[in-house]
Amino acid sequence: MSYSDLQSASLGLRKAKHLLRRTSFSYTKELLLSLADLTPERAVEQLVNTTTNSWPAPYDPLPTGNPDGHWTSSAATFSGQTRKKRIVTAWWWYNALQQNSLKQKASFFLHSCFTVSKSVGGTASASYFFDYVRLLDHYALGNLKDLAKKITFDNAMLIYLNNTRNNARNPNENYAREYLELFTILKGQQIGPEDYTTYTEKDVQIAAKVFSGIKIQPKRDVIDTDTGIPRGKVFVNQHDKTDKTFSTAFNETKIVAGTTEAAIEKEHDDFVNMVFQQEATALSYCKKLYRFFIRSTWDPETEEQFIKPLAQDLITENFELLPILKKLLTSKHFYDQDDAKDSDEIIGSIVKSPLNLLSEIVSFFKLEIPHPENNALEFYRFFNFVHNSCFTKAGMPFWEPNTVAGYPAYYQEPDFDRHWYSSNTILPRFNIIQSLLAGRDRSNNNARIYVTLDITSFVEQNMTNPSSSSDLITEFTDLLYPEAVSEERKRYFSKILLGDFPSGYWTSAWINYTSTRDNTIVKTRLEALITVLINAPEFQLM
Incomplete structure (x- = not known):
C-alpha cells in the first residue's frame, strides 16, 4: 500500500465525482467537468478556497409586522428560541449549498467530534447555538488543538454538558468525561479497574477540577480575541485552586493551579496540551477523519500504512487540520489506487447521509430556493420540509444527534453509515425526489413546500x-x-x-x-x- 500522493494525471470524471461528493455539499455538472481536468492537488486547492457567506446572518421574519430580524447581533431578549435554533441550521445549510468549498464538510466533521445538540439536553439560547456553529466554521480548516481549547468556553457546550454547574465544592464530571472519552483521546481498551489505557477514572475527576468555575456568560459580552465570537468566562471563586496531578496514562503530569482568571485559563491550556501530547489523541482524530471522508471500516494494514502515518503527520503539523486534509484527499488510497484493483474499496463505499443526499439533489438539479430574507416566509416553509421530512424522518435530526457521541453512522459499529439506509428511513429517503417533483411533501400529507423541480x-x-x-x-x-x-x-x-x-x-x-x-x-x-x-x-x- 502506497501512502504517496497521486501523480500529475488529471482526475477524470470518475475521481472528480468521488472528490466532490466527499468534500462539498454543492454538486453540479459544471463543477464536476471543471474538476475532471485538474490534478488532485489543484482540485483540492480549488475546493479549499472559501468565499464569504452569501447569507451573512440568521434572520427571523416573525413576529409578523415586527420581526426579530437579525437577533443574534442584539442584546435584547427574544422569544421563539426553538424556532430560532432551526433558523440557525437553515442559515448554515443555505450557505453550504452556495459554496463549492471543503469548509462546510470540515465544519460538519467537527460537529461530529465536538457534539452539541440544538435541542436534546438544551442549549437555552439560539444565539449560543449560533456561536457554536460559527466556532466550528472558524476552525473548519484550522487548528484542532486550538478548537479543543476554545470549545470548553463555548456557551452552548457549557450548558449542553453541564460544565456551567461545575464548581470546586460541587464538581460535575460530565464534560470532563466526554472531553476525554469522545472529544479528544477516546477511551482505550480497559486494562484494569477504572483504567482505560488512554486515561483513568482518576483523570476524569482531576480534569473536572481543571474545568471547574468555567461558566456561561449570558449577555454574550465576553468576546474571544482570536475568533471574535462570544464565549463563557472563568469565575475565579468557583475554581478548584489545588494543583492537579494526573495518572501514569499521562506520565503523572502535574499542572499548577491558577488563582487568577488568566492563570486558570493557562491551567486549562496546560491540560489540553497534555492531552494532545499523547499519540493516541492524534490517532483518534485520524480515525475519525478516515471514517468521515474515506470509509467506515478498515483493515489492520490500512491502519498501519495509512492512518498511523497520517496521525504522525498531524502531530508534526501541530494539529493543523488543512495540511492533513490535503494529504488525505490527494492520496492514492483516497482514490483506491494503492493496489492493483481501483474499484473494490473506497469509491462508492459510503451510504449518503440525508444531508448529503438532499444537498446533492438540490444543487445538481439547480432548484430555485426562495431567498431567506427577501422571501423569508416561503424559505422557512421550504426548510421545515427539509428539516422535518428530509432530515429528521430519514434518521438525521439536523444538528441534534440523540447522544453526545453524535450520529450512530460515525461511531456505532458494525453498521456505521448503513444506519442511514434502513427499514425506518428508506421511505422518507425515497419521498424526497417525489416531493420535489410534486412541490408537495409526500411525508407530510402533501403539504406545499414552495419549491418544485421542473x-x-x-x-x-x-x-x-x-x-x-x-x-x-x-x-x-x-x-x-x-x-x-x-x-x-x-x-x-x-x-x-x-x-x-x-x-x-x-x-x-x-x-x-x-x-x-x-x-x-x-x-x-x-x-x-x-x-x-x-x-x-x-x-x-x-
Missing part, C-alpha cells in the same frame, strides 16, 4: 442530447452514480423512460415538446425516470 426545463437546459433516450440515460448515470452502470441497467432505465415503445418514441416526443412547448408526455416520462434514478441503490452511495 425536470423538463432542467433536461432541456443542462443535458447534452436530450432527444436521444440512450444518450440521456448514459449522461444521467455518468453524472449521478459513483461508478459506470452496466448495459443491463441502462436497458432497465430505458424501459422506465420509454415504456413499451421503441427508442424513436422518445425522440418524437422530445421534438414535439420543443416545437409546441406542450410538455405533457415528456414531463411524465422524465419524472418517472428521475424518480427511479434517484431512488436506485447506485445513487444512495458516494
Whole structure:
C-alpha cells in the first residue's frame, strides 16, 4: 500500500465525482467537468478556497409586522428560541449549498467530534447555538488543538454538558468525561479497574477540577480575541485552586493551579496540551477523519500504512487540520489506487447521509430556493420540509444527534453509515425526489413546500442530447452514480423512460415538446425516470 500522493494525471470524471461528493455539499455538472481536468492537488486547492457567506446572518421574519430580524447581533431578549435554533441550521445549510468549498464538510466533521445538540439536553439560547456553529466554521480548516481549547468556553457546550454547574465544592464530571472519552483521546481498551489505557477514572475527576468555575456568560459580552465570537468566562471563586496531578496514562503530569482568571485559563491550556501530547489523541482524530471522508471500516494494514502515518503527520503539523486534509484527499488510497484493483474499496463505499443526499439533489438539479430574507416566509416553509421530512424522518435530526457521541453512522459499529439506509428511513429517503417533483411533501400529507423541480426545463437546459433516450440515460448515470452502470441497467432505465415503445418514441416526443412547448408526455416520462434514478441503490452511495 502506497501512502504517496497521486501523480500529475488529471482526475477524470470518475475521481472528480468521488472528490466532490466527499468534500462539498454543492454538486453540479459544471463543477464536476471543471474538476475532471485538474490534478488532485489543484482540485483540492480549488475546493479549499472559501468565499464569504452569501447569507451573512440568521434572520427571523416573525413576529409578523415586527420581526426579530437579525437577533443574534442584539442584546435584547427574544422569544421563539426553538424556532430560532432551526433558523440557525437553515442559515448554515443555505450557505453550504452556495459554496463549492471543503469548509462546510470540515465544519460538519467537527460537529461530529465536538457534539452539541440544538435541542436534546438544551442549549437555552439560539444565539449560543449560533456561536457554536460559527466556532466550528472558524476552525473548519484550522487548528484542532486550538478548537479543543476554545470549545470548553463555548456557551452552548457549557450548558449542553453541564460544565456551567461545575464548581470546586460541587464538581460535575460530565464534560470532563466526554472531553476525554469522545472529544479528544477516546477511551482505550480497559486494562484494569477504572483504567482505560488512554486515561483513568482518576483523570476524569482531576480534569473536572481543571474545568471547574468555567461558566456561561449570558449577555454574550465576553468576546474571544482570536475568533471574535462570544464565549463563557472563568469565575475565579468557583475554581478548584489545588494543583492537579494526573495518572501514569499521562506520565503523572502535574499542572499548577491558577488563582487568577488568566492563570486558570493557562491551567486549562496546560491540560489540553497534555492531552494532545499523547499519540493516541492524534490517532483518534485520524480515525475519525478516515471514517468521515474515506470509509467506515478498515483493515489492520490500512491502519498501519495509512492512518498511523497520517496521525504522525498531524502531530508534526501541530494539529493543523488543512495540511492533513490535503494529504488525505490527494492520496492514492483516497482514490483506491494503492493496489492493483481501483474499484473494490473506497469509491462508492459510503451510504449518503440525508444531508448529503438532499444537498446533492438540490444543487445538481439547480432548484430555485426562495431567498431567506427577501422571501423569508416561503424559505422557512421550504426548510421545515427539509428539516422535518428530509432530515429528521430519514434518521438525521439536523444538528441534534440523540447522544453526545453524535450520529450512530460515525461511531456505532458494525453498521456505521448503513444506519442511514434502513427499514425506518428508506421511505422518507425515497419521498424526497417525489416531493420535489410534486412541490408537495409526500411525508407530510402533501403539504406545499414552495419549491418544485421542473425536470423538463432542467433536461432541456443542462443535458447534452436530450432527444436521444440512450444518450440521456448514459449522461444521467455518468453524472449521478459513483461508478459506470452496466448495459443491463441502462436497458432497465430505458424501459422506465420509454415504456413499451421503441427508442424513436422518445425522440418524437422530445421534438414535439420543443416545437409546441406542450410538455405533457415528456414531463411524465422524465419524472418517472428521475424518480427511479434517484431512488436506485447506485445513487444512495458516494
